[in-house]
Amino acid sequence: MTSQGAANTNRREKDAPGIRGITKLALDSGIVSDIVSFKNLSDDKEHIALVFPAENLELTPLVRLHSECLTGDVLGSSHCDCGDQLREAKEQIGAQGGVLLYLRQEGRGIGLYNKLDAYKAQQDHGLDTFAANTHIGFAEDPRSFKVAAEMLKALGIEKIRLLTNNPDKVSDLEMNGIIVEDVISTGRFETEENRRYLQTKSDKGHSL
Template sequence: MMTAEHTLCQKTDKPAIRAQTPLILDNGIETRIISFKNLCDDKEHIALVFPNADFPKVPLVRLHSECLTGDVFGSAQCDCGDQLHEAKTRMGAEGGILLYLRQEGRGIGLYNKLDAYKAQHDLGLDTFAANTHIGFAEDMRSFTVAAEMLQAMGVRTIRLLTNNPDKVAQLQMTGIVIEQVIPTGFFEKLSNRRYLQTKRDKGHLL
């Protein structure tokens, strides 16, 4: 079975900002979108910085793992799209840093996630059991890369928007100081009730 890699990898060069450019959102807010170099997994993670985050107070931060079906298509089977929208709205009002992490399907990739969806549908497995069924750990995500991104941006202390204690623990292990944990909303739909129940059983604070 493949397991998640939680340790900070050692690269010769330190993680750093590669480039940044303005990005105006559909609500008119002018954000900055930042790319990075020397991140330990070499994926194209990005940070979206909302104004007021530079940084008169401790910034609000959200670690959002990519979910094509939820983020782009608005899938009702999970709550990712709702959580992304919530973060965007909230940071639009008070500033913040949205770290968009390219670890689709809890880190197993899009096609494997679709295989897991098929196992859920055909065999009645829950979202974590389906990952195990197709040969992966329940959750392959690593949030240490998020710590590298924050460090590259010169951010050490944050307020974290999450219901996931694992994100808190992984960030703290890397030396990021979490001044406050702010829970995300609860987005229940008929079609994601079991998904949310499973997340709660796995320790998410819902």
């Protein structure tokens, strides 16, 4: 191999997505998971994986792709169902073993401040969650789940059971080389405030 060829190979190897570090994280459920950071992912965000130990190693790992939602996950907002979905995922994956990918794509990838602007557009103009995104100049849902496939492969996982109601997650993962053996629906967490939000997601193809 020429030195030029060797350099190219080295660069390719260096650039492949991989694990950056693994640390133990004790959770409020009493379970200790591994929290994994990554390097060379296709975007520059600090995505993490919580890997829960499995008792039955024959079982295909249960996986959830959760997009960060500061207002729902941390502040307990009832405008969406993210906080409930995150709690459910931690419980189910914690019980069976598997992986929770916590993706840093706040507000379906538009960022926190833009999401707050979209909330304001919903309040001022009566728009739904997707129409509000287009009203402030974004695609309805600009997220890509390619990075999730990269994270799973870095963890050595190529076949999963996916906890989701969102068919886009299934197709994005499959397009990027992950086998989705089974799709398990998440619960429906309805409140007075999020009823329209859930209906809109359902209208857009989520199986709620």
